Amino acid sequence: MKNLRIGAIGAVLLMVAAACGGSTTSSADTIAFAPKAYPAEGPADCSAEGYYGFKRITSTDASTVVFELCAPDVAFIQKLALTNFVINDSGYLSTATADGSIVEKPNGTGPFKFKAWERGTQIVLERNADYWGQLATSGTAVFQWQAEAAARLIALKAGTADGIDNLAPTDIAASEADPALQVIPRPALNIMYVGMNSSIPGDPFEKLEVRKAVALALDRQRIVDTFYPGGSEVASHFTPCTIAHGCAGEAWYETNLDEAKALMAAAGYANGFKTTISYRQVDRGYLPVPAQVSADIQDQLKAIGINAEVKEIESTAFLDAASSGTLAGLHLLGWTGDYPDATNFLDAHFGPSVIQFGAPIDAITSALAGAGKTAVAAEREALYAEANNAIKANVPMIPVAHGGSAVAFAAGIQGAHSSPLGNEELAAFGSGGDDTFVWIQNGEPGGLYCADETDGESLRVCGQIGEGLFGFVTAGAETKPLLATACEASADLLTWTCTLRTGVKFHNGAAFDATDVVDTFASLWDCANPWHKGRTGTFEYFGYTLGAFLNPDSCAKAE
Structure with a gap:
């Protein structure tokens, strides 16, 4: 039985939780409503x-x-x-923020309750029998993680997993032909980019000429052709063109080594320089093989005299460093859309509070602020063109690819689906008999208080436990009501009554x-x-x- 896959420590935690009345989330006192x-x-x-x-x-x-x-x-x-x-x-917020348990023992209203987190191995959830909506198909959902795509696929074929995230591009065709598996593509609503920080004193990437030289040196088509599966494409803009106004403005630079070398010389680096290329070993649809792509970029940059050391950083530490603007050199990262609007891609990376690439750039932030305030399509198109052109002119990063990817399930799993947003709903998955569903993703969550997390591993787990006023439809990107039944906007969009x-x-x-x-x-x-x-x-x-x-x-x- 699949529930035997829950590790020994996890089993002890489950028994302790059961003895205490089920979920490990503390009970609550009833608090009367007051406006x-x-x-x-x-x-x-x-x-x-x-x-x-x-x-x-x-x-x-x-x-x-x-x-x-x-x-x-x-x-x-x-x-x-x-x-x-x-x-x-409210009561949980008060106690769980005070003692720090909010990071590891989430509360919520969703179809699954938190049961146990066996650090380094797995997270176990149990069906919420009192859920207001459709009950979860499986009584237990288990999240496990493996950094290597091959290891995830081995577990699926061995029957120790029911579903896995991000098949390796080289395994997709064979998995599609395997009658014991079902493979479901995930649309490329994402972006992989090479980031640089223009605000680290003494770093060559302070200079616009250097940043533009790297942009001109990279053969992005070679990267996509070599490392990405079908359904992927070279990014002409940061935002995928399937999103309205995402590709307004000028397309990105084409490869031009002669111009790149001239810019390096103009910046005072005719003989090149040494730097680093940092990445995290977490497969994503936008970056399926991080180490190999890093090595290829390392090789390409030698043509303009840049000798880069490839450096792997632990995932949570890497994301924290990127967010704090402390990653020197080059770094490989990406983004999977949270919702299909240009605000989600551009504001999250170039807005006034973001310092990943250095100090915010006024020409970008002002255009984004205007675009987010208007519902007039022509006005949004013009403002996003202005923002995209300013991104191209200032080169805070280099958009590389919108990556196609796929998830895989055992053939007998019912409700199998992929989400373009990366938030598959485990409550929909079932095997028609076994009461445990095991999902293997790319890495361990950084934390489970997802208001303060950005990584997909955390967000996918949190989405099974907690609910917002709205959510997204299963396998889609359209919104649906959850804890709100409706929100009505005033004519000027300044007041929303939910x-x-x-x-x-x-x-x-x-x-x-x-x-x-x-x-x-x-x-x-x-x-x-x-x-x-x-x-x-x-x-x-x-x-x-x-x-x-x-x-x-x-x-x-x-x-």
Whole structure:
């Protein structure tokens, strides 16, 4: 039986949890609803220099929340659907942020409850028998991880896994021909890029000429042809062209070694220089074989005198360093869309709070700010063209590929699907008899308080446990109501009134109401809020998507 695959330590944890009444999430005291507005002292000052985003959030009754914004946001509902913004019980937030357990023992309202995290091996979830919606098909869901695609496929063929993420490109054809497997492509709603930081003193990439030289030196078509599966393409822009306005403006540079060498000489590096190429050993649809792609880029850059040392960094440390803007040299990273709008790709990488590539660039951030405020297609097209042209002119990174990929399942798994957003729903998977579903992904989560996480490994687990006001349809990118039944916008898109689902309970037994929504967003929004705590405390996704923080002097700084 597949449930025998749960490790010995995990089995002990399960027995202890069962003896204590099931889920390892602590029980809750019932808290009577009381209306609440945040900030309590009055709306945020939308005219303050550098401030944008939320103005005020109010729970007017137990099933109604009102969001007031400083500026229109045409993607507001899509942003509310992100796994980073799942709603937490107010009482749980208070206790779990105080003792730090929020990072490892999530609470939620979703179809699975957290059961155990056996560090280094697996995470075990159990069916939420009190779920307000369709119950999970399997009674137990297990997340495991293997960095190597070959190891994941071996486990699937051996029957110790039911589904795996990211088949190696070289294994897709044979797996499709194997009657014991089912292979499902994942659309290329992603981007792989080579990042540089223009703000590290003394680093050659401070100079625009050097950054542009690297852009001109790389043969991106060679990389795609050599390392990517069918369905992949060279990126003409950072955002995939399937997203509206994503490819407005000029296409990226073509390879030109002569011009690249001239720029290196103009920058004072006619004889080249030494640097590093950093990556994390985590397969992604946008970067299926990180080590090999890094080695190929290393080889290509020798043509313009750049001698690069390839350097693997542990995944969570790598992401933290990228976010804090401390990665010197070149780094390989990418992005899978959270929702199909240009704001998700561009604001998350070039917005005013992002320092991954160095100091934000005004020509980019101003265009993005304007594009996010208007619903007029022609205006958005012009502003995104302006932003894309500024990205090309300043070369903070080099867009390389939109990568096709595939997931695989045992042939007997029902409900098998892939998600273009990388958030497959394990509640839909079942084998028609066995009550345990085992999914092997690329790496271990950094943490399970996903308001303060950015990696896909964390987000996929969190999405099985917690729910936001909205989510995304199974195997698609369209939004669907979850804890909200509807949100109505005012004509000027500045006020959103959301009606909440009634009768919902958190896994710890607490009743869900509108003040939980206010407290959840307040804890992310306000750096002085006592519940503004997580694994890093930086809450990057909030800054990427919903706006500036209140009391920014109290915000944690990425290190």
